[in-house]
Amino acid sequence: MTKKKAIFLTGATGYLGSYVADVMLRETDVELLLLTRARDRQQAVERFWQAMQMHMDAATYYSFLDRVRFMPGDLTAPGLGLSAEDRAFVVKNADSVLHMAASLNRKSEKTCLNHNLRGTLAVIKLSREIQDDHGLRRFSHVSTVAVAGQRDSETLREDDAIEWDRSDYDPYGRTKKFCEHMVRELLPEVPKTFLRPSIVMGDSRFAETSQFDMVRAFCVLVDLPILPFSGESRVDIVNADWVGRAISEIHLKDAPKYDIYHLSSGAASHRIHEIARALVASGKRRPPRFVPALEGSFEKVMDQLAGMKAKNAATLVGSLFKVFLPYITYDTVFLNDRAVEEIGLAPTPFIQYAARLYDYAKSVNYEYPVLPLPSRESVAKTPAPNVSRGVASA
Template sequence: MATFLTGATGFLGSYIASGLLAEGEPLSVLVRAKSREDARRRLWKALQLHLDFNAFEDHLANRIEVYPGDLTESGFGLSPDDLERLIHSTESVIHCAASLNRRSERSCMNVNLRGTLAVIRLARAAQAGHGLRRFSQVSTVSVAGHRSHETVSENEAIDWSRPDYDAYGRTKKFAETMVRELLTDLPITIFRPSIILGDSRRPETTQFDMVRAFSFLAGMPVLPFRPLDRIDIVPADWVADSVVRLHRGTPRHDTYHLSAGRLSEPYFRITDALARALDSRPPTYVPILEKPFGAGVRALSHLAGGSVKLGAKLLDVFYPYLVYDTVFDSSRAVEETGRAPAPFTNYCAPLLEFARRNGFKFPYVGWVGEPEGQKDPAGVAVATDVGATRGTSP
């Protein structure tokens, strides 16, 4: 029997996968790929932030069952035999996959709604067949919709009378509702992370969208924010550790904010920390520029080219979440796991430095032992010897 994990090739999913593997948990993972071989390569690409190749191969041989498929296809696009095998071997589910494309109603509808419904259907079949221990859904604090200067608790987050900022928040909100209403007969846990950025233990990351937006902001001499506004950021290692602990245990609640909450830091503290570490001048805060700046970012995201366009595009999408001064109380998770998230100021400077130094790309290595220069089907440059593989295994 195994934990069925979706989204293992994603940033957070890779942390959850490596956390479960470290606990000796057998895993079934659904990976978008044309074949099992491609799926294994995509998984190696995702997990190399956490494991060296030997450890990965050992897990693959002994603890990971890879299913090449897609949430939006009928029966995940699996053969009837594979689908049966997946259902019969599933002891619990962690549904982490999602579309985070805030601008695409279609992508969010397909992955976050139809995809979640398909995972619920699998859970129902497993529950009917042999019983499911737990269904955990990775949601988001974006389900809370429009907010202003608030500290939001788990029970207050969903308020159907509020508008949503985007298709992502809207579809994740309804996905939570589907899980609650269609799985009433089994233990469910909903996890709502806030902004996940980096890892509090090391500078390396494989996720650069928000880091790029921060880099863009960190380079500006004037910021259009209120310096005392808080921003709720958490490191991926803490989020995944909390998901793994609570999913494997017996959580007291059905919903957890995985956020900095009352420990969230104000902008000025983050920019001071960055200025100190990067030996630069902290920015001047001019809150009156908030609206013109938002309009300028929108215009730049359409007009400019290159990295400015990319930074502006990302900032445009995240902008509402940067100026709403809203944080999400996480005392439930902190109390139950016994661990609080590290403050962003502890690790923001090395994270930014790593991202800039590597051109906002992770230096991936490929499948070990293949001929030099060969490109694998997952688009990973192939490593030429074992020494090329990073030996990190936290």
């Protein structure tokens, strides 16, 4: 690899990571050093393809691989599980660190402790080595608006979100909040950026998604004739293509204006009845009845379902609502002026693509149909077009 910007990136095989990698590979000449949970390079190439196929064809994918160095490892393993050779390479060559990998398991204290807290600490330790070797241009930490904890009918700015006396909804929010704290405390002299997405759901350019938890909860609500909460609640949902672009562009800036950014819909967030109206207009549902008085009973039923041992569609839905209901009904939005100003682009309103997302999720039964990676030889004859799927279909 040459001495271009090299980014040590975690979480590239994930939903949001694939958007970031897509923008960086397609629109810049940076090199990516990817911490990847895989046995070896070959398996890492296949794992990364599983995430990237939503964005590109196999020929394009292969054409980018000379700018990707896969580093088999794991956030929870000693020293990130990196080989001595890979670790030395990162320490010598990485110009910045973009830490996206995390567990989004909102129920397990243990998983969040291991992946989010221990994992982030291990990434910070590696970053310190880079800093001591040649200086780190930037450490960007992909966090979440969930660090704001339990809220009720609020409109929040970035600097007002973290309050240590406030309770959190779940171990995910709690550990992500402490991750931000660790990064600040342990990398004091390194330029840092904290990027906090809100509820990321779907792509404004095409129907596909590979992340379904929140989407499934959304589809269940679309199908309910009675909605057990107020239609006046605002829900901060944001499109993944905008979030991925914001993370990439802000991380790559020499001097972003702020250190914390909400990657959210902010003041433009819809009220639930606006989303319902858009779905009625597109023929996906009949007008719902909003009955806020049922919220408590709905929550109880969902909690009971979530607590049952059986694994079936009902208990799955119960588990989803147990963790997501607060984020749907807390009527709290996260102002995004900083990110919109920084990248010169606003998110796409959810109502513009909600119906298409609903159709897609149902058509694949909430499972992305992953295709295996064809051999390099079999795609060699196809020229790599380097056209984003989103742009192509726009």
